[in-house]
Amino acid sequence: MTTDFDILIVGGGMVGACVAALAATEPSLQDARIALLEPHAPTMPPPNHDVDLRVSAISRASERILRCAQAWSHIPAIHRSAYDCMTVWDAVNKLDDAATLHFSAAETSEANLGYIIENRRLQWALFEAQPLRQRVTILGAPLRDLQFVEHGAHVTLADERKLRVSLVIGADGANSTSRKMAGITTSGWQYEQSAVVTHVKTEKSHQRTAWQRFTPSGPVAFLPLADGRSSIVWTNPTDQAERLINLNAEDFAAELERASDCVLGKINVDVPRAHFPLQLAHARDYTRARFALVGDAAHAVHPLAGQGVNLGFLDAAALIETLADARAEGAEFSALGEPRVLRRYERWRKSENLLAMGLIDGINRLFSNHSTVLGALRRVGFRAIEHTPIAKRFFILRALGLAGERPKMVA
Numbered sequence: 001m002t003t004d005f006d007i008l009i010v011g012g013g014m015v016g017a018c019v020a021a022l023a024a025t026e027p028s029l030q031d032a033r034i035a036l037l038e039p040h041a042p043t044m045p046p047p048n049h050d051v052d053l054r055v056s057a058i059s060r061a062s063e064r065i066l067r068c069a070q071a072w073s074h075i076p077a078i079h080r081s082a083y084d085c086m087t088v089w090d091a092v093n094k095l096d097d098a099a100t101l102h103f104s105a106a107e108t109s110e111a112n113l114g115y116i117i118e119n120r121r122l123q124w125a126l127f128e129a130q131p132l133r134q135r136v137t138i139l140g141a142p143l144r145d146l147q148f149v150e151h152g153a154h155v156t157l158a159d160e161r162k163l164r165v166s167l168v169i170g171a172d173g174a175n176s177t178s179r180k181m182a183g184i185t186t187s188g189w190q191y192e193q194s195a196v197v198t199h200v201k202t203e204k205s206h207q208r209t210a211w212q213r214f215t216p217s218g219p220v221a222f223l224p225l226a227d228g229r230s231s232i233v234w235t236n237p238t239d240q241a242e243r244l245i246n247l248n249a250e251d252f253a254a255e256l257e258r259a260s261d262c263v264l265g266k267i268n269v270d271v272p273r274a275h276f277p278l279q280l281a282h283a284r285d286y287t288r289a290r291f292a293l294v295g296d297a298a299h300a301v302h303p304l305a306g307q308g309v310n311l312g313f314l315d316a317a318a319l320i321e322t323l324a325d326a327r328a329e330g331a332e333f334s335a336l337g338e339p340r341v342l343r344r345y346e347r348w349r350k351s352e353n354l355l356a357m358g359l360i361d362g363i364n365r366l367f368s369n370h371s372t373v374l375g376a377l378r379r380v381g382f383r384a385i386e387h388t389p390i391a392k393r394f395f396i397l398r399a400l401g402l403a404g405e406r407p408k409m410v411a
Contacts, residue, residue, distance in 0.1 A: 005035045006333040008155060008165040010143055010178040012038025014056075014119060015295030015312035016171030017126035021069035022320040024131035028327035029320075035137040035163070042124045049078065053197045053274050054119040055231045057083075057210065057223060060110055061401025061410040062313040066125070068409045069132075074125035081116040081226040085209040086399070090367065090382065091216060092375040095263055099382040103396050110400065113210075116223045116231060119309075143172075146181040151334065153290045167337035168291045169319070171312075174281055176297035182288055188281035188300070191364075193218055194241035195303055196234040198273040199225065200256070203265025206230050211263050212304075214367035214378075219304060220259045233303060234259065235368075238277060245273040278302055280361055282353070286346040290337035292319060299353050302364045310401050311353055317407035319345050352404050359398070 007023055009016050020036040023029050045052070058066075066072045088101040105112045126132065145156040146168065155163040170178035179186075206224040213220050218235025225231055234256065236244060244252060253267040260267075281300040286293045295312030302308075322345040323336050331341060366374060385391045397403040401410065 002162045002164055004033065004164045005137070006032040006166045006336065007034045007169065008037060008153075008163060008167070009035070009169045009171055010037045011170065011172030011176075011297070012036050012041060012123075012127070012138070013171065013173065013295070014122045014126065014309055015316055016169075017123055017132070018065065018069055018071075018313055018316040019169055019171055019294060019319065020136045021071055021126050021129040021132040022065070022316055023323075024129075024135040025069060026320055026324050028324045030135075032333050033137075034135060035139055035165075036132075037139045037141075037143060037157070039140055039142045041138060041140065042120060042127055045118070045120050045124055047076075049227055051079075051199060051225055051227070051229070051231070052118045052120050053199070053231075053272070055116050055223060056119055056122065056309045057307050058115045058117050058122075059307070059310045059399065059401035060114060061406065062310045063115065064410050065313045065317045065407075066122075068317070069126060069129050071122075071125040071129040074128040075117060075121055078226055079118060079121050081224055082112040083114060083116060083208050083210050083224050084112050085207070086113060086212065087209055088212045088214070088382075089261075090214050090375070090378050091261075093379060093382075095261060099379040099386070101382055101386050101392075103392065103399070107392065108396055108400070112208075113396075113399065116210075116225060122309075143177055143181070146178060148182070148288070148290050152337065166290065166334050167323075170291065170293045170297045171295050172297055174279065174296040174300040176293070178291075179283060179293055179297050182291045184283050184285050184288065184293065186281045186283050188279060191278040191280065191302065192238055193235050193278045193368075194238045194275040195278055196232070196236060196241050196244050196273060196275045198232050198269060199229045199271050200232055200253070201229050201268040201270070203267070204263075206264060211260070213260055213263065215259055216367075216369055218368050219364070220256070221304075222260065222264060230264065232256065235278065235302075235364075241275040245275050280357065282357060286350050287339070287342035289339050292342050292345060294319060298349075299357060301357050301360050304360050304363065307360075307399070311356055314352070314401060314407065314410070315349050317409055318349050321407045321409070322348070348405060355404070356398070
């Protein structure tokens with residue numbers, strides 16, 4: 001038997017679940033038949049103060065999107081770690097040097113610069129959002145086959161169920177199966193770096209500040225947690241990362257103290273460590289007839305200070321806004337996957353993501369080297385930014401997700 005859906009989202013991670021929740025919330029899509037394909041639906045995170053190693057720095061734009069998706073209230077306040085400031089400096093310079101960047105919510109009209117939140121709690125909150133629970137069909141089998149025909153797509157699941165779909169949305173991560181089945185290629189490269197992640201207790205208070213020091217081997221970030229600890233994202237060459245996670249706790253802490261210039265004093269490590277490889281990848285196309293990409297399936301970036309998922313949430317909001325605009329212009333549900341509808345989303349988000357990816361990759365390359373010439377240029381650049389209000393505002397608004405062409409729910 002074949003089941004018909006107007007919209008099928010492939011992948012129920014943070015971004016895919018966000019697309020589903022926003023689609024279910026959008027009034028113009030209230031009669032649309034929506035399905036979310038996710039073989040590993042999340043389970044409820046433990047109610048205690050335990051914090052998983054994978055966290056994200058959620059921007060103001062992402063907070064607004066999550067509120068629109070009716071997911072924000074499902075993230076317990078004790079697991080939303082607000083941060084008010086960000087301090088960035090270079091290994092060539094000292095923390096109190098004039099070439100240190102200080103970003104503060106006090107320089108904006110915002111209450112804070114964002115929140116550090118566990119990925120698993122974000123995903124769970126989106127699955128708990130009432131519109132998603134009421135209006136979205138969850139399909140628990142993997143994708144086996146995807147074929148595009150003139151007026152839709154034919155989908156086969158691993159359990160042999162068959163679907164007819166007007167629009168397929170690929171949200172299945174950097175190694176997206178749906179993207180490959182749609183014949184969309186990517187460009188990019190492996191960084192030959194890995195991010196080491198863990199949580200640490202520090203001698204000094206983090207002061208609700210995100211601390212990031214750029215070293216020749218890669219940046220090391222201390223992201224403040226509500227329980228007083230800091231979540232570490234430490235980029236290193238892959239062989240070095242493997243060595244670091246195999247050190248005993250005392251030796252690892254000593255190396256982290258050196259890498260961070262002892263910014264928060266002595267460090268105690270009492271939780272496991274993990275590492276994951278880093279890459280830059282960008283889909284050559286975000287859409288084709290009856291198909292659109294969002295999140296890491298469209299673009300994988302370096303996790304500077306845990307910001308990557310914010311681009312994906314903006315994709316989700318922009319795509320749903322594009323579909324809502326098409327509905328307002330009279331498009332039937334069966335027409336939502338037509339190229340004339342999806343091209344606007346592609347033009348919009350591809351240009352915004354190219355700018356963001358260029359900034360992230362450029363910053364990583366500028367700092368991850370031993371060049372004395374680039375070191376001098378960085379020093380001049382940091383001083384110029386720190387003492388130029390318009391330049392600081394540009395970077396703050398980018399970090400908040402409040403720059404560029406924004407979805408209406410963010411503006």
